[in-house]
Amino acid sequence: MDKVRFGIIGCNNSDEETGSFDAEKVRFGLIGCGSMGGFYISNSSNGNFKDSVLTAACDINPERLKQFENTDVKVFEKYEDLLDSGLCDAVVVATPHYLHPVIVKAALERNIHVLSEKPAGVYTKQVREAIEAAKKSKALYSIQFNQRTHHIYRKMKEMIAAGEIGELQRVTWVITNWFRTQNYYNSGNWRATWKGEGGGVLINQSPHQIDLFWWILGQMPTEVSAKCSYGRWHDIEVEDDVTATFRFKNGATGVFITSTGEYPGANRLQISGTKGTLYWDGNDYNTLVFYKLARDSHEYSMDLDCHGAAPEIEKIVVDTDGLSTQHIGNFNNFIAAILGKEPLFVDGKTGINGVELMNGMELSGWNDGETIRFPIDEDRYLKELNEHIKHGKQKVQRKETTFDSASHFNTK
DSSP states (O other), rough: OOBEEEEEEEEOOOOTTOOOOEEESSSEEOOOOOOOHHHHHHHHTTTTSOOOEEEEEEOOOOOGGGGGSSSOOOEEEEEHHHHHHSOEEEEEEOOOOHHHHHHHHHHTTTOOOOEEEEOSSSHHHHHHHHHHHHHHHHSEEEEEOOGGGGGHHHHHHHHHHHTTOEEEEEEEEEHHHHHHHOOHHOOOOOOTTTTSHHHHHHHHTTTHHHHHHHTTTTTTSSEEEEEESSSSSSOSSSEEEEEEEETTTTTTTEEEEEEEOOOOOOOOEEETTTTTEEEEEETTTTTTEEEESSSOOOHHHHOOOOSSSSOEEEEOOOOOOOOOHHHHHHHHHHHHHHSSSSSSSSGGGGGGHHHHHHHHHHHHHHHTTTEEESSHHHHHHHHHHHHHHOOOOOOOOOOOOOOOOOSSOOOO
């Protein structure tokens, strides 16, 4: 059988009616050969990616394409040319954020399967266009939300969906171990600018946690108020310190705190309900604790005849499957889904939820903590974002640096 080719930008060999493959391997193409692109290149060459072969690569920087000299990988400087080349069944998009939904939409319109790096985009209005293309396309659309594969987060989601914590009362996530140096922000003229990146710690470091914030709970909040500090710890124009408070439909509240200026920082997630509390601390990365109440606390409170006596509580170290396949697992699932071997784990259309949470926090931060209701006013957000872009600072031209992004995944 022929191989199914894939690239960071790719094209499709699927059956036009069913979208299925009769090939053994997916040809894939890569669009964007910088820091994250290097991860896909190395894992393709070392055999970690299954049932696939890298056939095409694209980057606007011709220097990055020289690594493919004397290989079978066809190179392109324009992603449209890669998509139209017929060399790929699927593509991976690893470009700066603004281009994610643009390239996703272009691939899906050509019925090319697409796996995009996070986030789904910078603003929801643009992401919605990609979602509409996905609804009309015969191709699959996924996003590299690798943190959804972690056994702790999956178990939390499972327990909450099963009603084990009762009615949601509060969720608190402190994720401040993103320490970054000024040199990191100086490594690219696009980095930490409204024009080039669309934000700071919210859109660069924290999209995985923001995605998990709603995914684990199985619901979106109804409103947010945020205090964002812009360039508090670095010489940048975007936010590097955020404290946000959320409210949910049942009146439960949430807090999300993140920063690139603290060291050593912390990574702690606590979800409280009327039947108990789930607690996870990044310092004990693979341990999930459940403080289980003998009775629903609200029912107990209403029934009790005395003052202040609390229900009995049991501390349980929760058993999980221990699996955390991360980026490699997500990629292999994407390929397996194309081949019809597995259901797709991450539906790309759900990526808009995290973008909406980010947009809500930014919009509130720009307006002195104003309470923003979901769904947000998309036109207002885009108008205010464009104003920030218009008045953004011009960064001094520096030589762009490509670094090993694996150390920044915050998977530990």
